Each structure stands twice: as structure tokens, then as C-alpha cells.
Amino acid sequence: MENRGLISTVQDNFTVRGAVLNRFPKNAGTGLQPKDHAALVYDRSEEKFGFLSDFFSEGAANGEKLLFFLHEQKEEDAVLSLEQFGFPARRLIGNRVMEVINCNRIFFPNGRFNPDEGLAEHRRVVLDALAAGFGGVRVSVDMGWAMGQVEGAESFMEYESRFNYFTRALSAITVCNYHRGLFPKEVIFNAMQTHPVVLRKGIAAKNPYYLDPGVFLASESVLISNDALRRRQAVKGDNRTIQMVRAEFCERLKRYNLTPQEGRVVECMLHFRSNQDIADELHISLNTVKQHSKNVYRKIGINKRMELVTQFMRLLESE
Numbered sequence: 001m002e003n004r005g006l007i008s009t010v011q012d013n014f015t016v017r018g019a020v021l022n023r024f025p026k027n028a029g030t031g032l033q034p035k036d037h038a039a040l041v042y043d044r045s046e047e048k049f050g051f052l053s054d055f056f057s058e059g060a061a062n063g064e065k066l067l068f069f070l071h072e073q074k075e076e077d078a079v080l081s082l083e084q085f086g087f088p089a090r091r092l093i094g095n096r097v098m099e100v101i102n103c104n105r106i107f108f109p110n111g112r113f114n115p116d117e118g119l120a121e122h123r124r125v126v127l128d129a130l131a132a133g134f135g136g137v138r139v140s141v142d143m144g145w146a147m148g149q150v151e152g153a154e155s156f157m158e159y160e161s162r163f164n165y166f167t168r169a170l171s172a173i174t175v176c177n178y179h180r181g182l183f184p185k186e187v188i189f190n191a192m193q194t195h196p197v198v199l200r201k202g203i204a205a206k207n208p209y210y211l212d213p214g215v216f217l218a219s220e221s222v223l224i225s226n227d228a229l230r231r232r233q234a235v236k237g238d239n240r241t242i243q244m245v246r247a248e249f250c251e252r253l254k255r256y257n258l259t260p261q262e263g264r265v266v267e268c269m270l271h272f273r274s275n276q277d278i279a280d281e282l283h284i285s286l287n288t289v290k291q292h293s294k295n296v297y298r299k300i301g302i303n304k305r306m307e308l309v310t311q312f313m314r315l316l317e318s319e
Contacts, residue, residue: 029058031204032197034136034171037164038204039195041178041188045081048177051202052140053085055175056098059138065129066098071142075100101125103145113152115159119166126172137172143191144182160194161213175199185243193309205274208305246270249312256299265292269305270312 032038032055042048056066070078078100082089092098106125107118122139129137146156160176167174178191193211197204250267258266261282268278275293279286293305302308 030055030199030202032058032173032175033204034173035167036173036197036204037167037195038173038175038197038199039178039191039207040175040199041180041191043180048179049078049081050085051199052175053082053087054202055138055140056082056087056089056092059136059173060092060097062135064136064138065132065134066092067125067129067137067139068098068100069103069106069139069141070100071103071144073142103142107145108150108152111151113146113150113155113159115155115162118159119162122163123166123170126170130171135171137170139172139174141174141176143176143178147182157190157194158217160191161211161216164194164196164213200274200277208274209309211306245315246312249315252315253300258296258299259292262292262296262299265289266296266308269293269308 030051040048040051042051052068056068059066068078079089079093089098093100106121107113109121126137126139143156146153163174176191176195178188180188183191192198192207192209193216194213196207196210198207199205246267249270250263253263253266261284264282265278268281273281275286275289278284279289282289296308297303297305300308302311
């Protein structure tokens, strides 16, 4: 009861203060729902912290526990960045509504990453928050830790995929933060297949490239980690980039007599663009994008976008 009273007080303070909640239009927000596992791919830290201020503000207003798994950046710097966007991080940390946790503690407390241990510790932290009386949990995870010299880090894609089984059983919303400049494009491409939800301009959207864990874990895609790519390049002398493979794939599709516009639609698909994003980029209507997509599928002999991506992944993974 004590924690519930604390949560109510924080909600009241948010409402009265108004500085954060009033930034949201009525009935608007990130669009994330309990049990969502989402990917945020960003270029600048301002993008990440701008989104997180909205993400955590929604959670505080809903009486949820806020967890920030932080990598490398000092807690005080992260708190300052959130406060610059109007989010009262210090006050909520003081009230124990928010907690900043170093990724080392969650993912490799003994200096080595193990997917089973990482999942178990993540689960424990979430269950502890729910047991304390919070109505839900929001977690932001900086994934940069996977690019460090941590033994076992090559298994982090397995962790990301299996996490989807974990999150279905708990009332938690988890956002994994990927800095585009830190991760090779191949790894970003692979990460997209492990998140059912992606964030576009701060709003949740269904990810058409997502693979169910049963499919992903049985494929070679799970092996495309940064470490695996480096080994492949060293052993096989394979210096291909995802851009080169994408160009090769599009060239192969020419035998299906795609129109120039259909080819451009395919290229957008391989950049993880949504139908609306493709429409905006090519300056055509949403219905026209859908019609081009149907034409592409019919000519190639497939039924949906994921089959196209699977063909591309096979080429990317080929010897």
C-alpha cells in the first residue's frame, strides 16, 4: 500500500506540474502496449533521449516502474539529458519510481554474457518491480554493450529473439536502443528480425520484417553478429557490405521484368521502410505502394514481404 500511495503521489505531481504530460496531445503518445518488444534505431543521442522522455513520461503517468539499462554513459549525464527534455528524472529516481542500472549488472556480472543468465536477471528485475506494487514496467536497454569485448557477446541476437517468449508472459514494455553509427549495418538488419515492433519518429509500428523466435533461431540469421561478421571476413576474405549485397539482389530481380518503380519499392523494402515511408519517399499514394508490392510478389512468385527478405538474407549469408 505504501508503494501504491507513492505512485499516486507521483502521478498527481505529474498532472499538477504539467511540464511533461502536457507535451502529449490528448490520446496520443508512443503507441506502445504492455508486452511490446520494440527497436529504436537512432543516429543522434538527442533522438534517443527525446523519445525516452516521452516513453518514461507515459510510464510515470500510468503508475509504472521505469528502468533504464545504461551502457558506458554515466548515470548523471543520462539524467541530465532526460531533464533537458523536460522529464524529471532526478525526482523520480529519488522517489524510487525510476532506476538506472548498469548493463554490466544485467548482462555480464561475471564478465561473460550468457543468454540464459541475462534473461533470468532481466526477468527478476521486472518481477521485483511488479511485486513492489507498480502497475507495469517500462524498460529501456542500451544495446551498445554487445559491441564491446565481452566474452559470449556473439550470442546477443539469440537473447533478443528469445526475449520475445519472455516478454509475452510479463506486463512489461521493452525498448532496445541501437545507435546506427555503432553497429554494422548487417547487425542492424538482423536486429530488425527480432523485434515485433519498431519505432518510427517516436511512434510504435508493426515490424513487417519480424521473425518468430522459432523461425529466427532455426536460421543462420542468428549467427550474424558483429563478431561473426569479423570472423567471416578474416577467414573467407569476405568484404561484402550490406549495400553491395542489396545491389546484387536487386540486380538479380531484373530477370522478373520489374518496372523501375517496382524496383525502387523493393529497394525501400530492403531498407526496412514501411508502406507509408515508401509512399512518402517515392511521392506516391499508399494504395499505389500496395499495388506495386502485389505486382512484385506476383512476378517473383511469393506471397508476402517477409519471403522477399528471406531470399535477401540467404544471399547475405551465402559463402
